[in-house]
Amino acid sequence: MEGLSRFLVFMSLFSGLVSGFTLQNLPITSFEESYTQLFGDKNLFVHKDGKSVRLTLDERTGSGFVSNDLYLHGLFSASIKLPSDYSAGVVVAFYMSNGDTYEKNHDEIDFEFLGNIRGREWRIQTNIYGNGSTHLGREERCNLWFDPTEDYHQYSILWSDSHIIFYVDNVPIREVKRTSSMGGDFPSKPMSLYTTIWDGSKWATNGGKYGVNYKYAPYIARFSDLVLHGCPVDPIEQFPKCDEGAIEYIRTAQEISPSLRAKMEVFRRRHMTYSYCYDRTRYKVSLPECVVNPAEAQRLRVYDPVTFGGIPRRHRSGKHRSKRSRVDGTESI
Secondary structure, three states: OHHHHHHHHHHHHHOOOOOOOOOOOOOOOOHHHHEEEEEOHHHEEEOOOOOOEEEEEOOOOOEEEEEOOOEEEEEEEEEEEOOOOOOOOEEEEEEEEOOOOOOOOOOEEEEEEEOOOOOOOOEEEEEEEOOOOOOOOOOEEEOOOOOOOOOOEEEEEEEOOOEEEEEEOOEEEEEEEOOHHHHHHOOOOOEEEEEEEEEOOOOOOHHHOOOOOHHHOOEEEEEEEEEEEEEEEOOOOOOEOOOHHHHHHHHHOOOOOHHHHHHHHHHHHHHEEEEHHHOOOOOOOOOOOOOOOHHHHHHHHHHOHHHHHOOOHHHOOHHHOOHHHOOOOOOOO
């Protein structure tokens, strides 16, 4: 009963964790303590400090690692430096999933980094699945305001029982609020954290037009500042246990501040290139959790009138696409 009471207190606090967000003073765990190699043999290398990891994709295989624990809610973060030069077809993923435990009704929260041809920027795709709802894609794609191959940048997932927020360098770029209409489509079962690099030639760049060219291999993704800050699930009791540090962090957290929300709106206006909520080729009616922003909808319609305006492709005219509407990946937030 004591454990249950403590968890209920945690849940009430965590439901408010929607963003007095900072990574300062959060515990950074070592690889040996918190992770296990998933695949890739020698393509995974742990640095001497025990807290920095290198994942490689070459002609033989990709590579990846997974957290030792399952978690029910928390803050999950890593500093990542992506492969440079020609990277079309390459996918670097930082995500949560329970697909190994729930094969037919798994949950997932994704950061996917999609490589590109030389001279074109990497793109970020975020997505969520709940209860095996893979037939309903909830993807969003965006560019970045910096070159993610030049230095490390922080990517974070905040997951509670009512919110999922994706962050880049402490800036929220996407917020998903749980609604009653979503039902089981909102991730709600314990998940592990996965980090991988792999060959996504069939879909990752322009729908598979450009695949991985191993002439440019090895492709190396670097990770540091790995944060697992939440409620690990006891494998025997099958019940989450929350340490005092997590509870204190949650207690001091607040709603997304006006300044951070303004930054999120600027980011989405300048850098978002796709959102399932506005895709009229897939969904004639937006999914029920979508909150349609008229300005956002109009900008995307100008950017791509076929996908976001429902205009048949054969009727598309070049005059519909404004050069100024293109998302500029070089603008700062």
